Amino acid sequence: MKQYKVLAVNPGSTSTKIALFQGEKCVFTKNVSHDAAELSKYQTIPDQLPYRRDMILELLKEAGISLEEVDVFVGRGGGLLAMEGGTYGVSELMLKHARTCANGVIHPAALGSQLANEFAVKYGKQAMVVNPPDVDELQDLARMTGIQGVNRIIHLHALNLKETAIRHSKNVLKKAYENCNYVVCHIGGGISVSAHRQGRMVDGYDIVGGEGPMAPTRCGSVSAADLLEYMGKNHLDAAEMKKLCTRTGGFVSHVGISDAVELTQRVKKGDKYAEMLWNSMIYQIEKCIGAMAAVLHGKVDGILLGGGMVHSDDLVRQITESCSFLAPVTAYPGEFEMEAMAAGAVRVLNGEERLKEYTGKPVWSGFSW
Ligand SMILES: Nc1ncnc2c1ncn2[C@@H]1O[C@H](COP(=O)(O)OP(=O)(O)O)[C@@H](O)[C@H]1O
Numbered sequence: 001m002k003q004y005k006v007l008a009v010n011p012g013s014t015s016t017k018i019a020l021f022q023g024e025k026c027v028f029t030k031n032v033s034h035d036a037a038e039l040s041k042y043q044t045i046p047d048q049l050p051y052r053r054d055m056i057l058e059l060l061k062e063a064g065i066s067l068e069e070v071d072v073f074v075g076r077g078g079g080l081l082a083m084e085g086g087t088y089g090v091s092e093l094m095l096k097h098a099r100t101c102a103n104g105v106i107h108p109a110a111l112g113s114q115l116a117n118e119f120a121v122k123y124g125k126q127a128m129v130v131n132p133p134d135v136d137e138l139q140d141l142a143r144m145t146g147i148q149g150v151n152r153i154i155h156l157h158a159l160n161l162k163e164t165a166i167r168h169s170k171n172v173l174k175k176a177y178e179n180c181n182y183v184v185c186h187i188g189g190g191i192s193v194s195a196h197r198q199g200r201m202v203d204g205y206d207i208v209g210g211e212g213p214m215a216p217t218r219c220g221s222v223s224a225a226d227l228l229e230y231m232g233k234n235h236l237d238a239a240e241m242k243k244l245c246t247r248t249g250g251f252v253s254h255v256g257i258s259d260a261v262e263l264t265q266r267v268k269k270g271d272k273y274a275e276m277l278w279n280s281m282i283y284q285i286e287k288c289i290g291a292m293a294a295v296l297h298g299k300v301d302g303i304l305l306g307g308g309m310v311h312s313d314d315l316v317r318q319i320t321e322s323c324s325f326l327a328p329v330t331a332y333p334g335e336f337e338m339e340a341m342a343a344g345a346v347r348v349l350n351g352e353e354r355l356k357e358y359t360g361k362p363v364w365s366g367f368s369w
């Protein structure tokens with residue numbers, strides 16, 4: 001089988017990660033952290049594109065990698081209207097939606113399709129995105145809220161959640177993802193908790209909309225009445241309130257830092273506030289895992305934990321203690337995002353999976369009554 005060369009590009013809030021794969025093997029990887037001051041020079045996320053593109057080209061040049069050798073360019077997608085999971089070809093419509101953040105979510109992930117496309121056009125190759133945060137496979141029961149006309153849409157770490165589940169199925173349970181049920185979590189700067197039934201992510205929390213557990217940079221679920229009171233008391237507008245959901249909530253709101261390593265060091269030094277904050281976040285993750293296990297009617301083959309904070313033995317121990325009565329807990333510290341992008345493209349190139357077309361029509365557009 002041909003060992004395709006795939007360049008994966010993952011623009012994040014504070015970093016740009018690139019990786020070159022030959023088949024399944026990563027032959028080059030680089031993670032560049034961006035200085036907050038550097039990024040703040042750009043008014044909008046699309047304005048950051050030339051800066052991130054030139055930086056990627058410079059890194060590849062330094063490493064002696066020629067883009068002419070690459071068979072396919074894959075970006076982390078974003079800014080798109082709700083779609084089912086899979087690997088999608090980058091199209092003009094997708095680019096238009098990514099450039100304008102058509103789903104209303106302002107996140108640098110939307111630069112992924114645009115960067116992959118720029119390289120692909122220049123070298124006459126194909127550009128793809130894999131399981132963007134806009135993947136929506138919710139069951140209808142998960143969509144309704146108690147306000148008529150307000151339905152749930154989720155945005156979460158679909159890329160890592162699905163790849164973790166696919167790998168666990170193949171390598172541990174020796175079954176297809178489509179034959180397994182999981183609660184899968186990504187526990188990083190943002191925290192996603194999701195229910196996967198037979199290969200579909202049937203429920204999960206909207207982590208850019210303020211649902212789910214609090215996270216290093218996110219407030220998580222807070223009562224609507226308390227939010228309105230906080231808004232009035234602090235003279236905040238809707239935009240400032242939305243920032244609490246993605247940038248200024250969680251650890252940042254409480255102690256001004258998002259680095260969980262530093263927070264846990266403070267805990268070890270006896271800081272009681274840091275300890276309550278750390279344990280409360282873990283408690284909220286555990287509650288969300290319980291809810292997702294109930295979504296699966298308790299038929300759970302595994303609880304899978306991914307993301308940067310899973311490097312913490314204490315976090316894994318606490319979640320294992322509280323949740324292993326539901327199913328075995330397995331820790332996958334870090335993430336498989338780069339591998340997931342490459343694997344998604346290779347599955348398509350090998351003919352194991354169909355390349356999907358982005359229709360720009362949300363997979364679900366409301367109840368019929
Ligand atoms: N050993 C560790 N103990 C606790 N937290 C950690 C550890 N290593 C990394 N982290 C935390 O993981 C978070 C970043 O997770 P990551 O998955 O890389 O983020 P993102 O989802 O934003 O890409 C940071 O808060 C970082 O401090």
Ligand SMILES: CCCC(=O)OP(=O)(O)O
Nearest residue numbers: 107133155156157189190
């Ligand atoms: C847009 C949802 C995905 C997300 O929140 O990613 P980060 O945690 O990497 O910002």
